[in-house]
Amino acid sequence: VRLLGRTLAEGIHLAQAAIAANAGIEALLLRRGAQSAEIERVVATIRGVPAYELAPHLFNRLSPVQTSVGLMLELAVPSTEMPPRIAEDLIYLDGIQDPGNAGALLRTAAAAGVRLALAAPATTALWSPRVVRAAQGAHFAMKLLEGLAPDQAIERFAGRWIATCAHDAESLWASPLPASAVGWVLGAEGQGVSRAMLERCQQRICIPLAEAESLNVAAAAAVCLFERRRRLDPPQ
């Protein structure tokens, strides 16, 4: 299922987040037979959009999760323009393939106070229903800019690019982080950061791991982004 300029937000929490954020709700989709007090509360809150009751097999085919409560919102994907100059912390998704990983990354970034995510052309579509679902509302708190090659990402950023690497890099804990903005470059599962982006980064860091182990890209991002947050907001 491919939706042009539209996405689906599945579940009560996401629906509430979309309503609270005044996201562009275009339609309400209900699975025939689904009922609960929570669904009714969401339905009562939404006004002026068409509501469709779908046969279970059709609803389930559209749903990004296997066992849905039976509620989805159709949302318009907001159009986001590249700001002329970026001077805030951001993440650059450098080819991340898995929608669950991409969604987890966005959720973690939003929780760490990062409000801008850029994505390389090879990255999974950030507004797909599965990414929206895994991000649990981060889409409504962040600006997402997709399809940006390294050069396009770099030219307007007034900060330091830092590549997260599995090796050949200095320890995150021993690395100074700038007072200016950080652009965290997060590489694809397996391959890591692309050569094109790695060459443009001013700094390379790694997370010191136990021997022979590896870290999922979303977990690595959690460690880096919250280490950044810790340093910006030290214990009182």
Add this chain to the structure above:
Amino acid sequence: VRLLGRTLAEGIHLAQAAIAANAGIEALLLRRGAQSAEIERVVATIRGVPAYELAPHLFNRLSPVQTSVGLMLELAVPSTEMPPRIAEDLIYLDGIQDPGNAGALLRTAAAAGVRLALAAPATTALWSPRVVRAAQGAHFAMKLLEGLAPDQAIERFAGRWIATCAHDAESLWASPLPASAVGWVLGAEGQGVSRAMLERCQQRICIPLAEAESLNVAAAAAVCLFERRRRLDPPQ
């Protein structure tokens, strides 16, 4: 599909990890028609166990991932006894339901150097093929003890229990961590740490988040376990 005392390890990386760890490999399962140099290398390494070629529809029904390379190992689940006294850092999975989350947690724990995971009875089965797949080899580096109620977990642990909470707790960054072992209690998605366990914890910590955002339990664990690792291994 339920396997008594057995699990499945899907994919090249997991197979290599199982071979390297000398895990109890009982059989080799191949999807009919699957071939690659990597599969051949794995097959050539494994000796003395039966190999089965399965029809694609059967292989896919057994596989924990939708698009498998076509290789799985059947493994014997090791029997693990509760040590009489535990004095090392551990995680306690307090009812985590999602196999992907549980696997991500184990992978992150192993990468942070934590070698012991306990699980409450309500937790998803840690040796299920989906958890094994998400953990990417952590099962071979860790001891896992399942079905432990809070009292059973607590009685043999000679360290401090720390509950990770969403609120009503002190900041992780401002919290002293003990020189002795830490038992990190990680709560279920949604509900958080159970009341029974919360009452037994000597300390409650939270990760300071951006307003209105939330963190997935696996991401929260990454932040806590690597903050612990950072403090034990400060920058030189």
